[in-house]
Amino acid sequence: MKLTVKAKKSYDVYIEDKILSLKDYLDVSKRYFIVIDNNLPKAKLELFKEELENSSFYFLEAIEENKNLITVEVILEELLNQNFTKSDYLIGLGGGIIGDIAAFVASIYKRGMNYIYFPTSTTAMVDVAIGGKNGVNLLKNKNIIGTITPPAKVIVDLSFLESLPEKHYHNGLVEAIKMGMLFDKELFAIFEKKDFKNIKEIVVKSLKIKKQVVEQDEEDQDYRNLLNFGHTLAHAIEASSDYRISHGEAVAGGLLVDTINQDLKLKLETIFKALKIKYNYKLNLDKIKPYLYSDKKMKDEKIKIILLEDLEKYTIKYYSVDQYLELLKGA
Ligand SMILES: NC(=O)c1ccc[n+]([C@@H]2O[C@H](COP(=O)([O-])OP(=O)(O)OC[C@H]3O[C@@H](n4cnc5c(N)ncnc54)[C@H](O)[C@@H]3O)[C@@H](O)[C@H]2O)c1
Numbered sequence: 001m002k003l004t005v006k007a008k009k010s011y012d013v014y015i016e017d018k019i020l021s022l023k024d025y026l027d028v029s030k031r032y033f034i035v036i037d038n039n040l041p042k043a044k045l046e047l048f049k050e051e052l053e054n055s056s057f058y059f060l061e062a063i064e065e066n067k068n069l070i071t072v073e074v075i076l077e078e079l080l081n082q083n084f085t086k087s088d089y090l091i092g093l094g095g096g097i098i099g100d101i102a103a104f105v106a107s108i109y110k111r112g113m114n115y116i117y118f119p120t121s122t123t124a125m126v127d128v129a130i131g132g133k134n135g136v137n138l139l140k141n142k143n144i145i146g147t148i149t150p151p152a153k154v155i156v157d158l159s160f161l162e163s164l165p166e167k168h169y170h171n172g173l174v175e176a177i178k179m180g181m182l183f184d185k186e187l188f189a190i191f192e193k194k195d196f197k198n199i200k201e202i203v204v205k206s207l208k209i210k211k212q213v214v215e216q217d218e219e220d221q222d223y224r225n226l227l228n229f230g231h232t233l234a235h236a237i238e239a240s241s242d243y244r245i246s247h248g249e250a251v252a253g254g255l256l257v258d259t260i261n262q263d264l265k266l267k268l269e270t271i272f273k274a275l276k277i278k279y280n281y282k283l284n285l286d287k288i289k290p291y292l293y294s295d296k297k298m299k300d301e302k303i304k305i306i307l308l309e310d311l312e313k314y315t316i317k318y319y320s321v322d323q324y325l326e327l328l329k330g331a
Helices: 042-051 069-081 096-111 122-128 158-163 166-183 185-192 199-216 223-228 231-240 247-257 262-274 285-293 321-330
Strands: 002-006 010-016 032-037 056-060 089-094 114-119 136-138 141-145 153-157 303-310 313-319
Touching: 002 199, 010 199, 032 069, 032 096, 042 056, 042 158, 056 069, 069 096, 069 136, 089 096, 096 114, 096 122, 096 136, 114 122, 122 158, 122 166, 122 199, 141 231, 153 158, 158 199, 166 185, 166 199, 166 223, 166 247, 166 262, 166 303, 185 199, 185 262, 199 223, 223 231, 223 303, 231 247, 231 285, 231 303, 247 262, 285 321, 303 321, 313 321
Parallel strands: 010 153, 032 056, 032 089, 089 114, 114 153
Antiparallel strands: 002 010, 136 141, 303 313
16 A cells, blocks of 8 residues: 655655565666665565665664764765765665664765665654654764655565564554554554554554654644654653663653553553563663753753643643653652
8 A cells, every 4th residue: 555645745655565576666777775774684685686786785783872973974985985876766774773874864965865765663664654854863862963854755565574573573563552642542442452463554554643743744843743752751761771771662661651641551551561561660860861951852941741641632741851850750
């Protein structure tokens, strides 16, 4: 199936069970620079090697420590040394880390080259695929440098998930749970039923929500901020733990703190337990505090926190960092 995102620039997002030929999606006569997650099984890369034979393959380890300006510079140098032009295509083939780095490079090389994304993890399929946000970390602050640049095309091949380790598969579902809580009770119900393998429906429902939000506020000026639900705290938890707490685990903790309805909190805990996601780690408020100050959504010294009163029912609060820390003490 195909979704078309009609924002600043329209682009198609294909969602397929298994892609057998790239010819249906790409002009295989063109030259591509492909940034590839080095954990992908070799067998899954054969199609790319066979059909995109004029292309360059650049392998990268998907760890947060590599999501930085040094990696960006190395890839930019490769592009330049290999004489890639603005009208050539850069492909990101991997999870969210590869997607964020590759899309950022594409958005700045020669002031912007064409970008195509093949997401390979659940996080990337349910979330990163739509919206054009990209970026890297700086001084451990998550995603602090980046752009919002729509891709030319996104191709979701669900069969990539066959090799994704269970921990990452489950972690990525937390972003879909977040979207269900904010916008779609039916999506949330899939998780309540523990129907975690119903991945096509989870991906399609999540991407339809993301499309709707991005079409209204692609630049993240206001409405799109809702998707930040649980994330102000999550980014601080993740960075202050030196990334020992994963993105999914950190978002799980953030969602629980920012859900003020006790019944819903219990339902969430049940889902996280079933997914074996750690969420009840101890919060070190002294370590978290400086990262709350570097929150990207900070305005007039206040952070914008989305609180969930019930499914599909949110309220927006503005707190100083100290006020929010007080709330955390009681959480
Ligand atoms: N730009 C956005 O809109 C957006 C949205 C959400 C998250 N993010 C970012 O995404 C990142 C998290 O993404 P993630 O959860 O995909 O993590 P990730 O990219 O670290 O991937 C998780 C792990 O799975 C491996 N992997 C990925 N696909 C695989 C596959 N098909 N088979 C085997 N192994 C595979 C990776 O090598 C890595 O070890 C964070 O950096 C977060 O900030 C960006």
